[in-house]
Each structure stands twice: as C-alpha cells, then as structure tokens.
Amino acid sequence: MSNKLIDLIDISKSYGMQTVLDELNLYIRENEFLTLLGPSGCGKTTTLRILGGFETPDKGRVIFDGQDITNFPANKRQLNTVFQKYALFTHMNIADNIAFGLKIKNKSKQYIYDKIKYALKLVNLDGFEKRMPDSLSGGQQQRIAIARAIVNEPKVLLLDEPLGALDLKLRQDMQYELIRLKNELGITFLYVTHDQEEALTMSDTIVVMNQGYIQQIGTPEKIYNEPENAFVADFIGESNIISATMVQDRLVKILGVNFPCVDEGFGQNRPVDVVIRPEDIDLLKPGQGSIDGVVTHMIFKGVHYEMEVMANNYEWLVHSTDMFPVGTEVSIHVDPFDIQIMKKPESEDEEAVNIEE
Numbered sequence: 639m640s641n642k643l644i645d646l647i648d649i650s651k652s653y654g655m656q657t658v659l660d661e662l663n664l665y666i667r668e669n670e671f672l673t674l675l676g677p678s679g680c681g682k683t684t685t686l687r688i689l690g691g692f693e694t695p696d697k698g699r700v701i702f703d704g705q706d707i708t709n710f711p712a713n714k715r716q717l718n719t720v721f722q723k724y725a726l727f728t729h730m731n732i733a734d735n736i737a738f739g740l741k742i743k744n745k746s747k748q749y750i751y752d753k754i755k756y757a758l759k760l761v762n763l764d765g766f767e768k769r770m771p772d773s774l775s776g777g778q779q780q781r782i783a784i785a786r787a788i789v790n791e792p793k794v795l796l797l798d799e800p801l802g803a804l805d806l807k808l809r810q811d812m813q814y815e816l817i818r819l820k821n822e823l824g825i826t827f828l829y830v831t832h833d834q835e836e837a838l839t840m841s842d843t844i845v846v847m848n849q850g851y852i853q854q855i856g857t858p859e860k861i862y863n864e865p866e867n868a869f870v871a872d873f874i875g876e877s878n879i880i881s882a883t884m885v886q887d888r889l890v891k892i893l894g895v896n897f898p899c900v901d902e903g904f905g906q907n908r909p910v911d912v913v914i915r916p917e918d919i920d921l922l923k924p925g926q927g928s929i930d931g932v933v934t935h936m937i938f939k940g941v942h943y944e945m946e947v948m949a950n951n952y953e954w955l956v957h958s959t960d961m962f963p964v965g966t967e968v969s970i971h972v973d974p975f976d977i978q979i980m981k982k983p984e985s986e987d988e989e990a991v992n993i994e995e
C-alpha cells in the first residue's frame with residue numbers, strides 16, 4: 639500500500655446554525671482514486687473545497703505530504719480542481735484556455751506548446767488547439783477542463799461531479815477515460831459524486847457520507863457486498879433491507895423463518911437488519927425454498943426481469959434472467975453467503991434491548 643498523501647483530521651465546518659461536517663477524519667493515499675459518495679447536501683463538496691483551499695474549516699487540520707496546509711491559499715496547494723461546470727473561457731480558443739494557468743506562471747512558449755500538445759493527446763483531443771469552446775460537445779469541453787488542470791502537474795486532481803452535466807452514454811465513456819488518465823498520470827484523484835454506479839465503476843476507495851458523517855469507507859466490492867448499515871445498503875444499489883433477529887451465530891430469523899447465514903458475533907436474540915440483494919434471491923417452486931409467496935409485479939429491465947414477490951407480508955424485490963409472470967407461486971431461496979447482517983443504528987438497538995428487558 640502506498641503512503642498517506644492527504645490527512646484530514648477532525649475537520650468541522652458550520653454555516654450559521656447548520657453543522658455541515660462534524661469532526662470528519664479521512665486520509666487519502668498516493669495514487670488512490672477516492673470517491674466521496676452521498677446524497678445531496680451531505681457535505682461532499684464542502685470536504686473537497688476545504689481540501690482545495692476554497693473553504694476554511696472551523697476546526698481541524700489538513701495535512702498534505704506531511705505538511706500542515708490548513709491555512710494555505712488554493713493557489714499554494716499542489717491540487718487542481720475540476721468542477722461540474724466546465725468554466726472554459728468562451729472568448730479564448732482551446733489552446734489559450736489550456737495555457738491560461740501556465741502563462742500566469744510565466745512558463746516559456748516552448749514549454750506551454752509542449753504541454754498543450756501533451757494534454758490534448760492525453761484527453762484524446764489532438765488537433766483541437768484552434769477550436770472555440772462553444773464548437774465542442776459537453777464531453778469534449780469537460781475533457782478540455784481536465785486537460786487544463788493536468789498541465790499544472792498537480793499531485794492531486796479534485797473532481798466535483800465533473801460528469802454530472804453529461805448524458806448517460808457520454809458519462810460512461812468519460813468514466814473509462816478518467817480511469818485511463820489516472821493510470822497513465824499516476825496521480826491521486828479525489829472525486830465527488832452522488833451517483834453510486836459512477837463511484838462503483840471508478841474508485842479504488844469509496845467514502846459513503848450522510849449528513850456530514852462518514853458511514854463507511856471501503857473498496858467498491860466491500861461497500862456493495864458488505865454494507866455496514868442500512869443507509870449504505872439502501873444508497874448503494876437496490877436491496878431488501880429487513881428487520882430480523884439473530885437467533886445465534888450463523889442463524890438469523892427473517893420474517894419468522896430461520897435462515898442460515900455466515901455472520902457471527904452479533905449475540906443471541908439480538909435485533910439486526912439484514913440486507914439481501916435482489917440478484918441474490920432464487921425463485922424456486924413452492925415448498926422448495928425458505929418462504930413461499932406469489933409474484934405481484936414484473937417488469938422487463940433489459941438485462942433482467944424485476945419482480946416483486948409478496949411473501950410473509952413483505953414485498954421482496956427480485957432480479958432474475960428468468961421471467962416469473964404476475965400470479966406465479968414461488969418460494970424464496972437465499973444462499974447463506976448472500977445474507978448480510980448489519981447492526982441496527984445504536985438508538986434503535988437500545989430501544990429494542992429496552993423492550994426485551
């Protein structure tokens with residue numbers, strides 16, 4: 639594992655009476671593609687702006703490469719930011735747009751020329767020097783914005799929803815472009831998005847945030863397959879999240895039926911939440927699975943069929959490549975490995991224990 643490059647320590651930030659970040663701690667390693675993911679207003683952009691030097695924290699420190707840069711202005715940090723709006727200068731051609739920062743730094747003509755060539759090649763827009771921004775598509779403009787950031791040779795690229803304004807197809811193409819860029823440049827990316835698919839596709843590490851707090855940090859696989867709480871499970875992909883009781887290690891009672899699972903250490907008769915992904919449910923013939931039910935909805939989604947199955951008073955969401963028309967009687971089967979057990983949020987847990995007592 640590479641070294642820590644950035645350390646955000648006990649960062650707090652309020653606007654008026656509203657606490658946006660409350661003692662947030664987060665580190666980013668060299669060459670890492672780290673994504674802050676969460677719903678609108680959860681504090682992602684504020685975190686990025688504090689790191690970029692556009693915002694000062696009320697409390698806490700920003701350490702970059704071992705140095706405390708909390709009070710450094712944005713232009714004294716080895717970071718470059720790309721925002722959702724491309725913010726290209728419309729009266730300048732592409733070459734002048736890319737050269738802008740370098741001219742301010744009094745770089746030589748040859749240096750600037752070489753850098754423009756290099757950056758345009760990197761973002762697959764060779765030969766675009768003389769074009770004007772308004773003759774470019776949204777995706778091309780965003781790539782120019784990235785080229786403009788890259789020529790400054792930042793150690794870190796901060797990207798705030800850079801693909802948010804693009805349509806789906808273009809966004810997906812750009813996601814691969816960004817991964818390629820990151821690998822070619824070997825620099826660190828801090829990426830902000832509220833789009834979970836985008837985060838899963840591109841990141842080495844995802845930080846899921848909600849209301850100013852970090853909910854979970856992990857690889858995309860870990861976050862998707864082993865969400866630590868109901869918020870993460872619900873935010874990342876579609877899920878069946880069901881209140882259940884841990885009977886004993888490796889056995890959980892879901893909707894009155896015991897299911898074997900692989901998790902342990904939650905305690906006997908402990909209330910928990912279980913997460914079961916729709917694609918992890920097998921629909922068998924009645925009597926052959928754990929809970930029998932009937933299909934109440936079915937839609938074709940292109941890559942799979944999506945069904946809702948009413949079983950033991952719960953509407954199960956199921957994805958399958960097989961079609962189960964409405965009215966089909968089925969039985970729910972889930973492999974023990976696909977039942978993810980999560981602690982209840984502390985308040986609910988205490989309530990439940992009090993009730994038990």
Ligand SMILES: Nc1ncnc2c1ncn2[C@@H]1O[C@H](COP(=O)(O)OP(=O)(O)OP(=O)(O)O)[C@@H](O)[C@H]1O
Binds near residue numbers: 679832
């Ligand atoms: N300059 C500001 N003045 C007052 N309130 C602010 C300011 N900047 C952000 N906020 C508030 O702080 C909260 C967090 O904002 P932030 O932009 O960090 O969220 P976000 O997770 O990036 O959301 P989005 O995805 O919508 O951009 C929001 O409620 C926002 O209204």
